[in-house]
Amino acid sequence: MGEFKKIQTRRYANTIEGKNCIVTGANSGIGYATAEGLASRGATVFMVCRNKERGEAAASEIQSATGNKNVFLEVCDISSIGDIKSFASRFSSKDVPVHVLVNNAGVLENNRLITSEGYEMSFAVNVLGTYAMTELMLPLLEKAAPDARVVTVASGGMYTAPLMEDLQFSDNKFVGVEQYARNKRVQVALTEKWADMYKDKGVGFYSMHPGWAETPGVAKSMPGFSKSLSGKLRTSEEGADTVIWLALQPKEKLVPGGFYFDRAEAPKHLPFAATMGSHTAIDSIAHNLRNSSRL
Template identity: 55%
Template sequence: MFLLKTWRSTAFGIYGYMNFTKNGFLDHSKKFKPEDMQIQIQGKNCVVTGANSGIGYAAAEGLASRFELNYAVNVLGTYTMTELMLPLLEKASPDSKVITVSSGGMYTSPLTTDLQFSGEKFDGVLQYARNKRIQVALTEKWADKYKNKGIGFYSMHPGWAETPGVARSLPSFKESFSGKLRTSEEGADTVVWLALQPKEKLVSGAFYFDRAEAPKHLTLAGTSKSHDLIDSVIDTLHSMAALDP
């Protein structure tokens, strides 16, 4: 298990440095399609809410109330809001989409049913990675479950962008990658692109990065089979959110 975790971290670091930085964006943007560079929004309705990568506090917050804060925002809140909006999204079909902003950090963790981090020593970075993995698996499940509802479901990640959240949660990371992180605009690029793309050009349930479908698992990271746990995770989420059966 230790070797597997080490491999995930190493592979993530190398893959991330090559792809998630500003240089990665500049390299990938050379492949953007010319017809996508000047997208017209006239006649289109687009509402984007909660379009951020979430939080990654390094200490467990909120446990004294009911839900650990990272989990409450990144997972339970995402699930509850999406499920409650489904009737409205169905009415807006076939143009409606759900775009969940995940993170490349999810590559370092398999899916787990330990939603609120039961370990003795809380690890905010690991909890964040787990939260982001759940978002990707949820997107897969929604796409399959509601494929006949006319709603598109997509997850994506913005790369390593210089934001106040990164500065607060990962100050050493920000310092180490000074001058190499993406701008907020570069990080938001794929969210906007997904929102405005015709659905027939996209794959519902897919994970996107820099305007292209991206892998959900790194080679030999041992995370792909863990998505089999998503039904159990959803049962727990549904109960915690107190949604109707």
């Protein structure tokens, strides 16, 4: 998939002036680059960040860099269903259409950590948090129909993992990188399911693979990998390029439920891989996620 390939970010043909965009995990890395890219094209951007101080600093930097004052911080911990519900309630009271939701917040934990709500941390952020945020924002996305879309930042790591119903990796010794790959496979399969479930609501659903980018998250979770490939990995801006492209493209040019890499639809499975038949499990997984999030 050429995921270590540096790319030349190109100009975007369209603008997004006046549209409302939510970006989760927006204070650093690909999330920050996405928020800045959307703000520079005239969007009103709501940056969903866990840490208030870092979020405020990032929002201020983007306002200064882009000259766009319509960049706002929304404090929410995506690992907490309670926090996401509180955010959704607050945000819904604004009664504004959401044109673009970017599910970027993600984590790769090398050790099993349990959240205060009793969930394995990687699952809580990457899967349950992404699921709850998307479902709770759906009424506001419908307000922006037929132009609304959800872009979920997945990973090429998902090529190594079939869809599995053991979402919290309880069946054997916890392996952080493998759990991350499993989580990203769920995101891709969920995107397919959402595209089918909500095809009549005027909301597009897409997932994408940013390539391996030199972000704070990669440096923290995979320090050896990050150090060995220093200078060869993509920048956060290169990683965010396809996210912004998906936000700007006319929906008729995009494939519902599609998985994208470098501005083009990409396969969801490697040739002859055992992952191909696994997506049939998504119905029961989505049912379990709804029960877990108590939506």
